[in-house]
Every structure is written in structure tokens, then in C-alpha cells.
Amino acid sequence: xxxxxxxxxxxxxxxxxxxxxxxxxxxxxxxxxxxxxxxxxxxxxxxxxxxxxxxxxxxxxxxxxxxxxxxxxxxxxxxxxxxxxxxxxxxxxxxxxxxxxxxxxxxxxxxxxxxxxxxxxxxxxxxxxxxxxxxxxxxxxxxxxxxxxxxxxxxxxxxxxxxxxxxxxxxxxxxxxxxxxxxxxxxxxxxxxxxxxxxxxxxxxxxxxxxxxxxxxxxxxxxxxxxxxxxxxxxxxxxxxxxxxxxxxxxxxxxxxxxxx
Amino acid sequence: xxxxxxxxxxxxxxxxxxxxxxxxxxxxxxxxxxxxxxxxxxxxxxxxxxxxxxxxxxxxxxxxxxxxxxxxxxxxxxxxxxxxxxxxxxxxxxxxxxxxxxxxxxxxxxxxxxxxxxxxxxxxxxxxxxxxxxxxxxxxxxxxxxxxxxxxxxxxxxxxxxxxxxxxxxxxxxxxxxxxxxxxxxxxxxxxxxxxxxxxxxxxxxxxxxxxxxxxxxxxxxxxxxxxxxxxxxxxxxxxxxxxxxxxxxxxxxxxxxxxx
Amino acid sequence: xxxxxxxxxxxxxxxxxxxxxxxxxxxxxxxxxxxxxxxxxxxxxxxxxxxxxxxxxxxxxxxxxxxxxxxxxxxxxxxxxxxxxxxxxxxxxxxxxxxxxxxxxxxxxxxxxxxxxxxxxxxxxxxxxxxxxxxxxxxxxxxxxxxxxxxxxxxxxxxxxxxxxxxxxxxxxxxxxxxxxxxxxxxxxxxxxxxxxxxxxxxxxxxxxxxxxxxxxxxxxxxxxxxxxxxxxxxxxxxxxxxxxxxxxxxxxxxxxxxxx
Numbered sequence: 001x002x003x004x005x006x007x008x009x010x011x012x013x014x015x016x017x018x019x020x021x022x023x024x025x026x027x028x029x030x031x032x033x034x035x036x037x038x039x040x041x042x043x044x045x046x047x048x049x050x051x052x053x054x055x056x057x058x059x060x061x062x063x064x065x066x067x068x069x070x071x072x073x074x075x076x077x078x079x080x081x082x083x084x085x086x087x088x089x090x091x092x093x094x095x096x097x098x099x100x101x102x103x104x105x106x107x108x109x110x111x112x113x114x115x116x117x118x119x120x121x122x123x124x125x126x127x128x129x130x131x132x133x134x135x136x137x138x139x140x141x142x143x144x145x146x147x148x149x150x151x152x153x154x155x156x157x158x159x160x161x162x163x164x165x166x167x168x169x170x171x172x173x174x175x176x177x178x179x180x181x182x183x184x185x186x187x188x189x190x191x192x193x194x195x196x197x198x199x200x201x202x203x204x205x206x207x208x209x210x211x212x213x214x215x216x217x218x219x220x221x222x223x224x225x226x227x228x229x230x231x232x233x234x235x236x237x238x239x240x241x242x243x244x245x246x247x248x249x250x251x252x253x254x255x256x257x258x259x260x261x
Numbered sequence: 262x263x264x265x266x267x268x269x270x271x272x273x274x275x276x277x278x279x280x281x282x283x284x285x286x287x288x289x290x291x292x293x294x295x296x297x298x299x300x301x302x303x304x305x306x307x308x309x310x311x312x313x314x315x316x317x318x319x320x321x322x323x324x325x326x327x328x329x330x331x332x333x334x335x336x337x338x339x340x341x342x343x344x345x346x347x348x349x350x351x352x353x354x355x356x357x358x359x360x361x362x363x364x365x366x367x368x369x370x371x372x373x374x375x376x377x378x379x380x381x382x383x384x385x386x387x388x389x390x391x392x393x394x395x396x397x398x399x400x401x402x403x404x405x406x407x408x409x410x411x412x413x414x415x416x417x418x419x420x421x422x423x424x425x426x427x428x429x430x431x432x433x434x435x436x437x438x439x440x441x442x443x444x445x446x447x448x449x450x451x452x453x454x455x456x457x458x459x460x461x462x463x464x465x466x467x468x469x470x471x472x473x474x475x476x477x478x479x480x481x482x483x484x485x486x487x488x489x490x491x492x493x494x495x496x497x498x499x500x501x502x503x504x505x506x507x508x509x510x511x512x513x514x515x516x517x518x519x520x521x522x
Numbered sequence: 523x524x525x526x527x528x529x530x531x532x533x534x535x536x537x538x539x540x541x542x543x544x545x546x547x548x549x550x551x552x553x554x555x556x557x558x559x560x561x562x563x564x565x566x567x568x569x570x571x572x573x574x575x576x577x578x579x580x581x582x583x584x585x586x587x588x589x590x591x592x593x594x595x596x597x598x599x600x601x602x603x604x605x606x607x608x609x610x611x612x613x614x615x616x617x618x619x620x621x622x623x624x625x626x627x628x629x630x631x632x633x634x635x636x637x638x639x640x641x642x643x644x645x646x647x648x649x650x651x652x653x654x655x656x657x658x659x660x661x662x663x664x665x666x667x668x669x670x671x672x673x674x675x676x677x678x679x680x681x682x683x684x685x686x687x688x689x690x691x692x693x694x695x696x697x698x699x700x701x702x703x704x705x706x707x708x709x710x711x712x713x714x715x716x717x718x719x720x721x722x723x724x725x726x727x728x729x730x731x732x733x734x735x736x737x738x739x740x741x742x743x744x745x746x747x748x749x750x751x752x753x754x755x756x757x758x759x760x761x762x763x764x765x766x767x768x769x770x771x772x773x774x775x776x777x778x779x780x781x782x783x
Contacts, residue, residue: 074436081411081439098437109446109456110404114415116437143632150603154636175596176620176638178603185631195631335697342672342700359698370707370717371665375676377698 002030002066002092002099005059009103010084011242013076018218018239018247019048020072022211027123031065034245038125045252046211047126047234051245058087064094069121078114092118128250133228133236134203135162139182139195141225141239145216147180152209154178157254161204162197162229171209192223203229205253212237215249263291263327263353266320270364271345272503274337279479279500279508280309281333283472288384292326295506299386306513307472308387308495312506319348325355330382339375353379389511394489394497395464396423400443400456402486402500406477408441413470415439418515422465423458423490432470453484464490466514473498476510524552524588524614524621527581531625532606533764535598540740540761540769541570542594544733547643553587556767560647567774568733569648569756573767580609586616591643600636614640650772655750655758656725657684661704661717663747663761667738669702674731676700679776683726684719684751693731714745725751727775734759737771 006012019026022041029036034054040047054060078101082088086103096118103112147169151158155171155178166183186194218239219225228236234250241247267273280287283302290297295315301308315321339362343349347364357379364373408430412419416432416439427444447455479500480486489497495511502508528534541548544563551558556576562569576582600623604610608625618640625634669691673680677693677700688705708716740761741747750758756772763769 071436077414077436078439080414107446109444110441112411112439112441114437114439150634153599153602175593175599176636178600178634178636180632180634183631185629332697338675338697339700341675368707370705371702373672373700373702375698375700 001061001063001094002068002090003059003061004035004057004090006088007058008084009079009082009086009088011244012088013079013082013084014218014220015050015052015241015247016072016076016079018221019050020076021214021217022046022048022249023072025069025071025119025121027067027069027121029065029067029125030062032062034060039123041211041214045208046214047250049128049248049250051247052241053245056244066094067121067123068092068099069119070099070116071119074116078116081112081114086112131228131230131233132200133233134199134201134230135228136198137162137167137195137227137229138198138224139167139227140193141216141219141222143182143193143195144225144227145219147182148209148212148216151178151180152213156209157206158209158212159204159206160227160229160235161202162199163202164197164199167195167197203231205229205231205235207235207251207253211249211251215251218247218249221247262322262324262355263329263351264320264322265296265318265351267349268319269345270340270343270347270349272505273349274340274343274345275479275481276311276313276502276508277333277337277340279482280311281337282475282478283307283309283510284333286330286332286380286382288328288330288382290326290328290386291323293323295321300384302472302475306469307475308511310389310509310511312508313502314506317505320350327355328382328384329353329360330380331360331377332380335377339377342373342375347373392489392491392494393461394494395460395462395491396489397459398423398428398456398488398490399459399485400428400488401454402477402480402483404443404454404456405486405488406480408443409470409473409477412439412441413474417470418467419470419473420465420467421488421490421496422463423460424463425458425460428456428458464492466490466492466496468496468512468514472510472512476512479508479510482508523583523585523616524590524612525581525583526557526579526612528610529580530606531601531604531608531610533766534610535601535604535606536740536742537572537574537763537769538594538598538601540743541572542598543736543739544568544570544771545594547591547593547641549589549591549643549645551587551589551647552584554584556582561645563733563736567730568736569772571650571770571772574763575767578766581611588616589643589645590614590621591641592621592638593641596638600638603634603636608634653750653752653755654722655755656721656723656752657750658720659684659689659717659749659751660720660746661689661749662715663738663741663744665704665715665717666747666749667741669704670731670734670738673700673702674735678731679728680731680734681726681728682749682751682757683724684721685724686719686721689717689719725753727751727753727757729757729773729775733771733773737773740769740771743769 023039026039035052037050082103089102092099101114151171155173159170161168169180184197215237222239226238234252237249284300287300296313298311343364350363353360359376362375412432416434420431422429430441445458476498483500487499495513498510545561548561557574559572604625611624614621623636673693677695681692683690691702737759744761748760756774759771
């Protein structure tokens with residue numbers, strides 16, 4: 001028996017929107033410690049990793065570890081029927097090939113239940129080793145989203161360069177070139193607007209903007225985003241999920257001779 | 262001579278939007294008692310009936326009963342030019358094949374008039390006998406609209422089942438099945454959110470969601486909707502129009518062996 | 523060296539939106555007195571003229587008069603990256619074939635620079651003689667935009683007739699005809715809503731609504747619009763730009779025998 005209960009159904013909608021542009025079908029790995037997910041995007045270039053820890057649920061019971069395969073578009077259709085403040089319960093019998101979603105409104109006079117068919121999805125779990133990064137940027141998630149969107153109207157690739165003073169985002173395209181420089185800035189009264197740079201070595205890496213733009217769909221989940229960079233490692237773009245866990249995106253840097261596509 | 266005056270032109274816009282998805286051309290039957298309209302939708306499955314009583318107008322004069330045939334898309338183009346708080350006057354000479362709309366803004370420094378050609382539309386008036394219904398549901402019109410929209414993302418047909426305790430809306434589709442249960446609920450402080458069930462017999466009927474969704478275009482006209490159901494009768498979905506009259510939709514239930522289209 | 527600085531970058535966005543529907547490529551003529559622009563629309567029917575005077579900039583330096591040719595769609599892509607309250611600086615070396623835009627946010631922790639390629643655009647400057655007009659209308663720019671939009675849902679051509687009492691806008695189309703009459707009105711408490719008519723002779727002229735609708739893209743630049751009409755001259759539709767200058771549109775009236783297209 002798997003049974004879990006979230007007081008704010010709206011959160012799961014946001015988690016789903018954060019993945020849906022990259023991943024269509026995915027296995028949610030359920031165990032006593034919580035729910036995790038790992039999925040490559042359809043072009044096998046970016047990796048999404050999700051963690052929702054068991055103790056952050058109102059109620060969490062998972063008798064037997066199992067993977068629940070879902071089509072995220074079907075899941076989105078169902079979650080769209082939940083109001084943001086509905087209490088959400090998810091139930092699956094151990095041998096069942098369906099999962100049941102129950103939404104209860106706060107006034108408790110409306111109960112919605114959905115039974116959704118599960119899918120058999122082949123997936124392998126990659127071990128992602130802990131790493132030491134040359135530079136870690138913590139910045140406003142909205143600012144990061146804005147920068148990625150703005151630069152994509154000029155070019156396809158962004159070069160992110162980190163120095164002690166700040167971060168430079170650069171791109172080039174047919175109509176010209178653009179640089180956005182953000183200075184380190186630790187506003188105490190609005191911590192969500194601060195930009196903090198932890199740097200061991202200066203680092204400068206190029207990434208395809210279309211993936212970064214897909215990652216920024218997680219912006220509603222968190223006020224800030226953490227970007228971990230090293231020359232020889234995929235970048236990690238991490239959004240914390242309100243005391244529950246995180247969603248992380250991994251993307252390999254472009255090699256200098258790469259086509260700018 | 263036909264001449265009528267509405268202090269809030271915006272109301273007529275809402276009435277029009279409530280019909281336009283189902284009906285393209287329609288006869289407005291004008292008589293001393295007011296304006297009524299009856300029209301089948303283009304697939305001849307649903308019926309719309311409108312009543313605006315004469316005494317609810319600021320001014321109402323109708324010397325001779327007549328039918329005024331209008332194309333509702335043309336009418337919509339004209340009404341779109343009226344601000345919601347414009348005073349609206351409609352005039353038609355008895356033998357004229359045009360009708361004149363006059364919009365006056367509240368500050369009375371802008372007057373707009375439109376002369377629109379009338380149409381000859383063949384239509385028959387169906388007598389709809391008063392009936393005794395097995396169950397009558399009164400509920401929030403927004404809640405009803407939300408339920409119909411949510412269920413259409415899962416299936417094509419909704420089964421509405423009424424018992425003393427509440428109403429269940431159910432559907433099934435490729436991705437699974439859904440049930441929404443609303444309990445009777447007579448909130449005194451917010452009567453527009455209450456759900457009241459008057460039931461003689463339990464009843465359970467199936468309807469095509471696309472028609473119910475079209476009916477919910479009348480939601481801006483009223484906070485609540487009345488749904489009258491009997492096994493052997495078309496369902497009536499009624500929205501009251503602010504002390505003026507009503508718009509009613511009639512739809513035959515689906516027979517159990519119907520294709521789910 | 524050309525260098526200019528605008529405290530509110532958002533203003534330039536609005537100027538651009540006011541031209542972009544009519545003009546794709548345009549020369550900005552820069553001189554010590556400021557920036558001006560003159561461009562025909564692609565159908566060679568309407569003329570746009572822009573003036574931004576040098577002393578209205580925070581800082582304005584132009585060592586040598588020159589024309590800066592830009593593609594307005596590229597310029598729009600760049601300006602879209604500026605927040606409305608960013609300080610905008612534009613720089614071009616005298617022999618350079620690029621121009622640099624710099625946006626600084628008010629908190630001064632984010633600096634964006636764009637280098638855009640310039641274009642060689644052939645253009646002639648028309649001398650527009652000062653003229654005496656039969657009638658000059660000053661009215662709310664929003665009201666004018668609303669009227670042009672409303673009438674285009676009925677017909678293609680508007681006849682604007684000015685008398686001492688007011689202005690009548692008329693059109694005719696397949697579904698009927700429409701007249702909008704605005705009376706002179708000098709509201710003292712809301713001067714932006716007033717309509718003032720200065721008239722030497724009554725005048726009545728016909729114009730293609732699609733051009734007038736394109737002119738109304740300048741509505742966000744000014745609360746009021748000035749319309750200057752004479753039987754033998756193109757109409758001038760002028761929007762003042764907040765103490766900086768103006769944008770003016772010129773359009774020849776339709777001759778009575780014109781097709782209404």
C-alpha cells in the first residue's frame with residue numbers, strides 16, 4: 001500500500017510544470033524515505049532529478065518500494081482539476097496498475113477522485129557523485145529566468161562567466177551581441193533578491209539556452225536558484241521545494257567548437 | 262413601433278455570449294409582455310430559451326407583436342462597441358427591415374448609433390410543458406462551470422447522479438476515470454455558494470459534456486444555476502437574469518448504449 | 523561620437539511600438555538638436571514623423587550629424603530586455619557600423635549591454651510645410667483608439683465630420699452602418715478626457731481605418747491626441763511625447779469615388 005497526503009495540492013502542479021517541458025513519461029520511485037525521480041529529457045542531453053522527502057508529507061505510508069510510471073501530460077490533466085488549496089491524497093494498492101488521486105476542498109463539501117492507469121517505463125538510475133564545484137551562484141530565480149529569456153531573443157548559446165565581482169551572461173546572434181553583468185549583492189531586507197557567489201576558481205562555460213529556459217519552468221517553486229559550475233562537470237541548476245526537497249537539472253557545457261544550435 | 266431602453270448595455274452582451282456558441286441566427290419574439298427567444302443549436306440537440314420581461318426595461322413599447330431575426334455574430338460585433346455602463350436603446354419601425362441600436366455613455370457626451378439589417382429566419386416555436394422533476398439542484402454557477410470544464414479534460418460524457426446527500430458527476434476516458442461529489446450545503450452567509458437539492462426520487466442521467474460546457478457560457482449572468490432532472494425528460498439548466506427573466510437550456514439525456522461522442 | 527542617456531528606458535519601447543506596425547527599417551537622424559525620423563509605411567500611403575529633442579535627454583552628445591539605420595524588429599528584441607525603469611544609454615562611434623545599448627537597473631547591480639549592427643537604408647526627407655487647418659480636434663487618445671477599433675468591426679472607411687458642436691465618425695459595411703458622435707466637452711477636473719474643437723470651416727473627410735488603427739499604437743505615449751484636418755491636405759494625427767517631442771502620422775484622405783478597401 002502506498003498512501004500519501006499533501007495539504008496543498010497546488011504544490012504538485014508546480015512540480016509537474018517544472019518537468020513537463022523536458023520529460024513526457026517518468027517513473028516516480030517511492031520508498032519509505034519519500035519520492036524521487038530521475039529522467040533524461042527526450043534529446044538525452046539534460047537530466048532532471050526530483051526529491052520529495054517522506055517526512056514533509058502530512059501523511060506518508062509506503063509498505064514496499066516501487067516505481068510508479070506516469071505520463072506527465074495525463075497527470076497534468078488530472079492535477080489541473082485540483083484547486084491550489086485542495087488537500088491531495090494519492091493511493092495505490094501494491095499490485096494495482098492504477099493510482100487514485102483524491103482532492104478535497106477546504107470547506108469539505110466537494111471531493112474529487114481520479115483513477116489513472118499506470119505505465120511501464122524502462123529507466124535506469126544514474127549515480128550522481130557529490131562534487132566540489134569551482135563556483136556556486138545563488139541568485140533570484142526570477143532574475144535568472146528573465147536573463148535566460150532575454151538572451152534567447154538574441155542568441156542560442158549563453159556563456160556564463162563567474163568572477164569574484166559578479167556573473168556575466170553573454171550571447172551572440174545575427175542581430176548582434178549581448179552581455180548581462182550581475183554584481184554580487186547581499187540585500188539583507190530582501191534575501192530573495194540577493195546574489196551570492198562562492199568561488200574557488202573563476203569559471204566560464206557555454207550552455208544551450210533552450211535547456212536553461214526549460215529549467216526556469218521551476219521558478220514558481222522557489223524564490224532563489226543555485227547554479228553550480230565546474231569546467232569538467234555538468235552544471236547543476238537547483239530549486240529548493242519549500243521544506244520538502246528539491247528539483248535539480250543537470251546539463252553538460254557546450255564544447256567551444258560546438259555548432260551554436 | 263418597437264422601442265426599448267436598458268440602463269446597462271453590458272447585460273445584453275452577457276445574454277448574447279450565453280447563446281452564441283450554440284446559435285448563429287435567431288428570432289427575438291417581441292410582444293407587449295417582453296422579448297422571448299427559442300432556438301435549437303445547429304446540431305438540433307440542444308434548445309435555448311430566453312425571456313426578458315417588458316416591465317424590467319426602463320422603457321418598453323411594442324405596438325405590434327413581431328419577430329426580429331438577427332445574426333448573432335453581427336449583433337455581437339455591434340454590442341462589442343458598447344461600454345458596459347452605456348444606456349442602450351433599441352428601435353425598429355413596424356415595417357422596417359432594419360433595427361437601430363443607440364448607445365449613450367453616462368457622461369452623455371458620446372452617442373453611438375448602429376443600423377443593422379434584419380434577417381428572415383424560419384423557426385417554429387415548441388411548446389414546452391411544465392413538468393414535475395425527480396430532482397432539482399441549485400448550486401453555484403461557477404462551481405458547475407468548473408466541474409464541466411474539469412471533467413471534459415478526462416471524458417466526453419458526464420453521468421450526473423442525485424441522491425439526498427449530494428450530487429455525483431462522473432466521467433471516463435482514455436487516461437482513467439473521475440468522480441466529483443458535491444454535498445448539500447446551505448451556507449447562510451454566502452448563499453451563492455450553497456448547494457440545495459430538492460429530490461423526489463434518486464436520478465442518474467448521462468449528458469454530452471460539450472453541450473453542458475456551452476451552457477456554462479451563461480455563468481456571468483447569475484451566481485447560481487438550477488438543474489432540473491427526470492429520467493424521461495430533457496434536463497433543464499436555468500440561469501436567472503437579474504430581475505429581468507432567465508435563459509434556459511434543454512438537453513436530452515444520452516441513452517446508455519450511446520457512443521461516447 | 524554619439525552618446526545619449528534616457529532615465530526611463532520604457533519610453534523608448536513605447537516609441538518603437540508606435541512605429542513598428544507601419545515601418546520595418548528606418549533611419550534615425552541624429553544631430554545636435556536631437557533625434558528625428560521620417561518614414562513612409564510599406565504601402566507608401568502613410569508617413570510617420572518622430573522628434574525627440576536633445577535637451578529632453580539626461581545627457582545628449584552628437585559630435586557629427588548622422589543617420590543611424592536600424593531594423594525596428596531587431597531594436598524591439600533588444601528593448602524588450604530593458605525593464606521600464608532601467609536607465610538607457612545609447613553609444614555609437616562616428617565611424618562604427620554598430621550601436622551599443624546599455625541598460626542599468628535602478629539598484630545598479632545589473633548592467634546589460636547590446637551591440638547591434640546598423641543598416642544602410644535609402645531614404646529621402648520630405649519637407650512638410652506648416653499649414654493652416656480647417657479644423658483641429660483635441661481629444662482623449664484612448665477614446666480615439668476605441669472609436670477606430672469599434673468602427674473597424676463594421677466597415678473599412680471612416681468619415682470624420684467636424685462641426686462646431688462635435689465630431690461625427692461614420693462607417694458602413696455589410697452588416698449595416700454606424701455613427702459615433704462626440705460632443706465638445708471641456709472637463710476641467712480631468713483635462714485628458716476633454717474634447718476641444720478649433721474650427722474655421724466645417725470639414726468632412728474619409729480615411730482608411732486600417733491606417734488610423736495603426737496610428738493608435740501611439741496611445742500609451744500620451745493621454746490626448748491632436749487631429750488636424752483640411753480638405754486639401756493629409757490629416758495629421760499627433761501624439762505628444764512627455765516633454766520630449768512628438769510622433770506625427772500623415773494620411774491622405776480617400777477621394778469619394780475610391781473603392782472602400
